[in-house]
Amino acid sequence: MRKTNHSLLHLLLTLTLLLGSTKPDPDPLQDYCIADTAEPSYMNGAPCINPNFAAPSHFTTSVLSEPGNTKATPLGFSVKLTNITNLPGLNTMGMTMARVDLDAHGLVPLHSHPRASEVTICLQGTLLVGFVNTSNYLFTQRLRPGDSFVFPKGLIHFLYNEETMGPAVAMSGLNSQNPGAQLSAVAAFTSKPSIPDEVLKKSFQITGQDVMRIRKNLGG
Numbered sequence: 001m002r003k004t005n006h007s008l009l010h011l012l013l014t015l016t017l018l019l020g021s022t023k024p025d026p027d028p029l030q031d032y033c034i035a036d037t038a039e040p041s042y043m044n045g046a047p048c049i050n051p052n053f054a055a056p057s058h059f060t061t062s063v064l065s066e067p068g069n070t071k072a073t074p075l076g077f078s079v080k081l082t083n084i085t086n087l088p089g090l091n092t093m094g095m096t097m098a099r100v101d102l103d104a105h106g107l108v109p110l111h112s113h114p115r116a117s118e119v120t121i122c123l124q125g126t127l128l129v130g131f132v133n134t135s136n137y138l139f140t141q142r143l144r145p146g147d148s149f150v151f152p153k154g155l156i157h158f159l160y161n162e163e164t165m166g167p168a169v170a171m172s173g174l175n176s177q178n179p180g181a182q183l184s185a186v187a188a189f190t191s192k193p194s195i196p197d198e199v200l201k202k203s204f205q206i207t208g209q210d211v212m213r214i215r216k217n218l219g220g
């Protein structure tokens with residue numbers, strides 16, 4: 001009897017933890033909480049300005065109207081994000097928008113967002129997108145303008161422009177005001193301080209020379 005109770009408690013605890021980890025950002029307690037970004041914030045989000053000072057401009061941004069610089073990386077991509085600095089009305093709303101620009105054959109490399117799912121719509125170009133689930137199965141699609149695709153929270157994904165000549169553009173929505181992004185290759189090979197070579201050699205079944213070459217290629 002005691003044993004059963006124990007297992008039940010364990011199951012309930014596990015369920016609570018699992019449900020907890022899939023929750024989006026917490027709900028706001030106000031209509032809005034225009035981010036006060038004047039001071040650094042050490043709380044979970046940013047404090048609000050006095051709501052009497054809220055203005056329409058706090059709810060608008062042109063940050064996604066222009067492409068970013070796709071030449072800043074050899075992969076030929078750029079991602080521009082709304083955040084509480086360029087769109088302070090977004091604070092506590094639990095969302096972010098992103099503009100993704102890709103050169104011909106440009107790639108947003110394997111990455112994941114620890115705090116958000118993402119839905120993307122292809123506006124221009126031909127996008128090969130995909131994510132890998134936790135059973136290591138790849139879900140992949142080819143998107144043409146108007147097509148959308150969902151990348152579930154935390155799963156590794158990519159976007160690749162298959163056009164040989166033209167650029168591609170996509171807009172994404174993410175369900176956190178701070179989705180975070182972790183690039184798989186960059187995290188593994190260029191972290192500071194470095195992950196020990198022995199760990200990388202074993203993890204990827206490669207030699208020390210391979211480790212050095214990949215580090216160098218990734219600018220680490």
Ligand SMILES: *[C@@H]1O[C@H](CO)[C@@H](O)[C@H](O)[C@H]1NC(C)=O
Nearest residue numbers: 037063081082083084085086
């Ligand atoms: C918001 O993004 C801009 C670049 O568009 C960056 O300079 C700024 O530091 C970001 N703010 C936050 C709070 O991440």
Ligand SMILES: *[C@@H]1O[C@H](CO)[C@@H](O)[C@H](O)[C@H]1NC(C)=O
Nearest residue numbers: 132133134135136137138139
């Ligand atoms: C991943 O996808 C494969 C193929 O649909 C499926 O068999 C597997 O159960 C999925 N894993 C999870 C954890 O959803």
